[in-house]
Amino acid sequence: MSTDHDPIPLLDLKAQYATLRDAIEPLMHDVADSQWFIGGPKLDAFEIAMAEYCGTSHAVGCASGSDALLVSLMALGISSGDEVICPSYTFFATAGAIWRLGAKPVWVDIDPVTYQCDVAGIDAAASQCKRLKAILPVHLFGQASDMEGIEATAVKYDVPIIEDAAQAIGCRDASGRMVGSIGATGCFSFFPSKNLGGFGDGGLITTHCSDLAARMRRLRNHGMEPKYIHHEVGLNSRLDAMQAAVLHAKLPYLDGWAAARQRNANDYDNMFGDAGAGDTHGGLGDFDLPLLRPARPTSSAANHIFNQYCIRVPAAIREDLRAHLVEQKIGHEVYYPVPLHLQPCFKSLGGVEGDLPHSEAAANESVALPIYAELTMEQKSRVAETITAFVKANSTAGV
């Protein structure tokens, strides 16, 4: 039955913009007045600020997070027939970038507690590869991968790490290192739903290496340097001045928004915990309420910036729960319903159901809830109460 309550969107960008309009509008007028839309001082200033924020020597703006991955792989010389290890439970772009270069994604499963790449799985996959050229972990949902474990394999096989940090800007790993500052490159997305979102598409690559940075700057601009001389074929993937201005203005608020997201996550944790839920250290059948909250990083040096707050419910009731949330006007999403090893376009790689059980279970059981910074206590309570009541009433199904 439908509700009279106001809708609670999955993300309310208008609420954020209302607090920033006065700061951002003059900057957009500046760009319009300058008529300097591509490159220039606004981009330079934002790149410097991002390098400082991430603790790297260089930051290279580009047109999207997808292109940040593609340009990184190109700059590291990945080409046809090469193998790159990556998770299957991630957004498509992670593997799409590998595939576009004619290289082969080598899938690994996730750790079901953290949703991050399983480190033992990476090592096992590496031992089977004949042309392994890179490892591409994803810091999924805003939590860092186990970078020390991944570095051990990367050193053993002498391959670089490309961090997909699209969902994790401002997040630190178990040793307190900023994501994007650990691998050979770090790839960020400024898609509007990210914690630092632009007014359109945008991306950025971080690196400590001057040679890599120089090559990535060339690659994002048709491989051109000097003007009209092309030593290699690149792409048109520049971050425009308008995006750079908006993102630069938002950057000082980023950590505050992450803290608000963490508070929201704590509130959900408490509400779901009080109703009898456990966290992903356990299984759905282990607690009074078959609902799992996301487990927190175990290291106090690490943080979770909660680009997404995903719960798990039994697969048998997940779609009915979603239909109920639609009726109750509560925004939500499934990240991601089909893991990449089962996607039609990657069929030729031979992935079949059962290959990566933890990725497949997460795809069938997860639901992402509203977690944006401006969410009110009343909204959080309604989300948690609606879900716990539904799961309680249907909890005999499939657990």
Ligand SMILES: Cc1ncc(COP(=O)(O)O)c(C=O)c1O
């Ligand atoms: C993990 C991951 N990688 C890459 C991307 C690609 O970023 P963009 O949408 O900016 O191309 C995204 C964006 O959703 C993502 O979540």
